Amino acid sequence: MELIDKEKVQQHIDSFSNEKVYLHLETTNGAYASHFDESFFSASAYIRNANISYANGKISGDGPYRVGLKLEIGWVYGEGLTHYEVDQQGRLLLAGHGTDGKLAIALELSHTPFDN
C-alpha cells in the first residue's frame, strides 16, 4: 500500500460511481483492547459485500483522510484513512493505519464480490 494521493484516489472513487459495486467497510480497535485496558470501551463495525451504488463519492481532509459516498437513499462514510492500493483485481483498497502499524479502518470497493 502507498500513502494516499488524494487526487489519484478521487479518480478511482469516480471510476466506481453510478454502477453496482461491492463494499467492505470495517473499523476496529482489536478484540484485546479491553483485556489490556479494562477502562477501554471496545467498539467496532464490519460490513462485507454490501452491494451499493453512488452518484457522488469524495475524499476529503488533509490526511488522515475521510471518504463519503452519497448513495441513492443513504450514505457511506469512513474516517482515518491513510493508505491506498488498487490491487491486481482492480479493487480500490483504502485503509487507515495508526503509527503503531495497526489497521484501524478499511474501506474497499470492488466490481466483484470480495472473498467471503
Place this chain on the structure above:
Amino acid sequence: MKKERHVLVIFPHPDDEAFGVSGTIASHIDVGTPVTYACLTLGEMGRNLGNPPFATRESLPEIRKSELKNAASVMGITDLRMLGFRDKTIEFETPGRLKNIVLNLISELNPSLVISFYPGYAVHPDHDATGEAVVDALAELPKEQRPVFHAVAFSNNHEEEIGKADVVHDVSNYALLKLDTLRAHASQLAWTLPGLEKAYHDGVQEAVDRLTQERFWTYTTI
C-alpha cells in the same frame, strides 16, 4: 505427560497455538502421538499490517495461511485442517454447525485428548465460541467415550473464578521451538517477539515462565 492415543487441537486463529500449547503439541508428536490441529479461520481480521503496511485486508489471509503451514511444520504437525470460517464471526455462526464439526472430528480421529479454549475465560469472542462448541460436542457423547478436554484460559479474572490450572506442562526443552513457532506467525507477532526472546535469554522470570510452562484446566462436561 500422559501418553495419548490422539490429540485434537481446535483453535480459531492461526497463531492461537503458539504461546499456549506449541510445546505440548511438539512433545506429543515427539513420543509418536498423532496430533491434529483444526484451525477455524485464517485470521483475516489481523490488525498488525505495519506502517507502511506490508499487506492489505485482502492479501492478509494468504499470508496467514502460509504462516500457519510453517508453524505446523515447526511443531511437526502433519495433519493440519483449515476449516474455512471467517475471523470474528465464530460466535455468530449457524447454531450447531461448529458443534457438528467438532463431533465429526472426534468421530473420525477418536482422540483421547482435546485441547481448546476455556469458554468464558479466553477473552476473544472467537475463542470463547470455539470452547463452547467443544463443550457442546462433548456433552453429546456418552461419558465413557468422551475425550479429556484441556482448556486454555487467560482472561483477567480467570484464576479468581476457576482457580489455578490443574495441568502444568514443563516444556523447557521446547522453549526454542516455541520461539520458532511464534516467529512463523510473523505477520501478527513480529513486533512482540524480539522483546520476549531477549527477556527469555536474559532470564527474566515472566518470559522464562511464558516459554517453559503451559497451563491447562481439565474441563469436566456434565
